[in-house]
Amino acid sequence: xxxxxGIVGVGWYGFSPHVHDLSFREMMFEASQRAYYxxxxxxxxxxxxxxxxxxxxxxxGISISDEFAPDPIGGAMRPTMTVAGDGLQGIAHGxxxxxxxxxDVVAVESHAKPSDILTFSKIMELAMDPTYIRRSVVxxxxxxxxxxxxxxxxxxxxxxxxxxxxxxxxxxxxxxDRAPFSALLDKEDVxxxxxxxxPLTALDIARPVDGAIxxxxxxxxxxxxxxxxxxxxxxxxxxxxxSNLELASLGEAKYVRxxxxxAYSMARLESPLKVSGIFVDDRYSYKELMHLEALGIKEVADxxxxxxxxxxxxxxxxxxxxxxxxxxxxxxxxxxxxxxxxEFLREGGESAIxxxxxxxxxxxxxxxxxxx
Numbered sequence: 212x213x214x215x216x217g218i219v220g221v222g223w224y225g226f227s228p229h230v231h232d233l234s235f236r237e238m239m240f241e242a243s244q245r246a247y248y249x250x251x252x253x254x255x256x257x258x259x260x261x262x263x264x265x266x267x268x269x270x271x272g273i274s275i276s277d278e279f280a281p282d283p284i285g286g287a288m289r290p291t292m293t294v295a296g297d298g299l300q301g302i303a304h305g306x307x308x309x310x311x312x313x314x315d316v317v318a319v320e321s322h323a324k325p326s327d328i329l330t331f332s333k334i335m336e337l338a339m340d341p342t343y344i345r346r347s348v349v350x351x352x353x354x355x356x357x358x359x360x361x362x363x364x365x366x367x368x369x370x371x372x373x374x375x376x377x378x379x380x381x382x383x384x385x386x387x388d389r390a391p392f393s394a395l396l397d398k399e400d401v402x403x404x405x406x407x408x409x410p411l412t413a414l415d416i417a418r419p420v421d422g423a424i425x426x427x428x429x430x431x432x433x434x435x436x437x438x439x440x441x442x443x444x445x446x447x448x449x450x451x452x453x454s455n456l457e458l459a460s461l462g463e464a465k466y467v468r469x470x471x472x473x474a475y476s477m478a479r480l481e482s483p484l485k486v487s488g489i490f491v492d493d494r495y496s497y498k499e500l501m502h503l504e505a506l507g508i509k510e511v512a513d514x515x516x517x518x519x520x521x522x523x524x525x526x527x528x529x530x531x532x533x534x535x536x537x538x539x540x541x542x543x544x545x546x547x548x549x550x551x552x553x554e555f556l557r558e559g560g561e562s563a564i565x566x567x568x569x570x571x572x573x574x575x576x577x578x579x580x581x582x583x
Contacts, residue, residue, distance in 0.1 A: 216306050216389035217441030218426055218581070219502020221550050225373040225390040225422035226537055235271070238423035239283035239322050245307060245427035246318070247285075249439040253316075253427070255285030260314035264288035265301040265321035265542045274326065279434035284320050287499050297321075298546030299567045300422065301574040304446050305428045314434045322423035323541035331419070336432025339387045339572045345412060352416065352498060354571050359497040361462030363410065366504070368512045370410050373496040374401035374517060377414050381491060383522045387551075391538040392418060410497075417494040420538030426522050443555050444478065445580045448473025452574035458560035460574070462480050463562030464498075467491075467505035467566050470578040474564075475507075487560035490548040492568040492576070493533040502526065502566050506578070530555065539570070543550040 224230075224238045224247030231239070264280035271390060273279070277293035280286065291338045298321035305317035316441040325331060335351040348354060362368065375398060382432045384393025396414070402550050404412035427437070434441040450469035452460055471483070483489065491506070493499035496529075500511050503520075520528035531537070531551040540547055546566030562582040569575040 214310055214433040214486055215407045216309050216444045217429050217431065217438070218254070218444065218553055219429045219438040219441050220246045220427035221425070221553050222249055223389070223422060223550055226540070227391055228418065228420055228538065230421040231496045232323070233427070235322050235324040235423070236279055238324070239320060240249035240323070242423040243284040243320065243425045244577050245549045246427050247311055250427045253437055254396045255318060257287065259316045259318050259427070260290065261308050261317045262289060262291040262296060263301045263305055263317060263319045264291065265296060265298045265319070267295050267542055268330065269337065270323065270325070271542050272443065279389050280320070287316070295513040296542065297567050297569045297575065297577060298543050299447070299549065299565065299579055300449050300545070302426065302428070302444070302549070303577065304448055304580060306447060308492065309430045310427060311500030311508060315430045317428045318425055319428060319546070321543035321546050323363050323419065323543050324421050324423050325541060327583065335571065341391060344572070350408060351360045351571050352408040352411065355495045356411060358461050359410055359495065362497055362501050365518050366382050366512060368500055370402065371398060372500065372512055372515055373410065373415055374398040374422060376493065376496040376499050377401045377535060379521055380499070383530050384532025386522070387531045387537070388523070390532045390536035391420065392538055395531055415496040417534035419439055419539050420540050422543055422547070424540070424543045424550060426546060440557070440583070442556050445582055446474035446478025447577070447579045448477070448577070449577035464501045464505035465575040466567070466574050467568070467578060469501050470576050471506050471566070472576040474580050483564055486562040486564050488530060488552070488563045490531070490533070491527045491528065491566040492544060492548065493529055493535050494499035494539045494544070494568070494570060496535065496567065499528065499533065502568070506564060506566060509570065512550065536555070544570070551581065556581065
């Protein structure tokens with residue numbers, strides 16, 4: 212990057228299966244107020260140059276839903292843009308605005324209100340290829356089952372390994388107040404569950420949650436004006452694989468591998484094993500292991516069995532619980548993992564990798580390398 216970009220403030224609201232008392236716009240307002248306070252009490256009307264909202268019309272149930280973005284985040288009559296994608300893609304756009312000289316301070320927002328969605332499965336169905344897939348897939352989790360089965364066959368990862376991921380992440384979620392699905396489990400609790408879609412049980416699948424997140428970015432010259440200890444973004448990448456299941460790379464996360472290569476090159480990171488922690492999308496238990504492999508970690512199953520990825524270990528993975536414990540807030544899922552990483556670094560970690568996935572039926576992801 213031409214100039215380092217710092218995260219000077221983060222704010223969130225929600226992380227509940229159903230936020231009864233606030234609309235999505237009110238959740239955006241609450242998250243933005245907390246982010247601006249975290250950034251030293253900045254005034255968005257005077258000190259933020261541009262605003263980015265990551266959202267998708269189908270999730271909102273509103274055409275041109277981005278017209279509702281500026282007011283809640285302080286961007287009315289100010290440069291505001293919408294990214295129809297995951298929050299980490301919004302971070303990438305914010306970095307480009309800063310590095311191009313267009314802005315010095317950018318606020319990136321994303322949110323989710325799935326409790327308002329009456330036809331969740333129908334929206335997922337509408338996103339699928341209308342000719343080859345939509346009429347063939349009755350339950351969208353079936354795609355994850357195919358993906359998981361091929362991945363496990365190729366790598367030798369077992370059903371017990373997936374259960375270990377569930378136990379690890381749901382218990383780690385007890386350490387944060389953003390994890391409504393956290394629990395103390397053992398592997399038998401997971402393995403004894405009825406299989407919903409082979410090889411996955413209900414405990415292997417993260418649930419959607421309501422939530423809003425705002426991240427404030429600043430150029431290197433401005434970052435320390437707002438925060439004495441900004442979290443620096445050293446590298447970022449995002450990529451999309453083919454969304455047609457006949458052509459897509461089932462059983463591997465090529466989208467994360469390409470994103471990671473770009474982010475590592477930018478950050479001059481030689482190996483993912485050299486960071487203090489990793490935060491990856493785990494909305495299905497097997498996806499955590501698949502994404503770790505795509506990040507360049509070899510012998511993932513052996514490392515999991517040896518306890519490498521547990522909280523407090525040599526290389527903790529999702530030490531805040533991941534999506535299995537917190538739920539996934541749709542397009543804000545990448546920002547959810549990024550907030551986890553920021554908290555982890557503020558607590559003493561030196562560096563971290565964040566890897567996101569936009570979810571079924573997409574093969575889109577992003578990777579960010581951050582340092583304290």
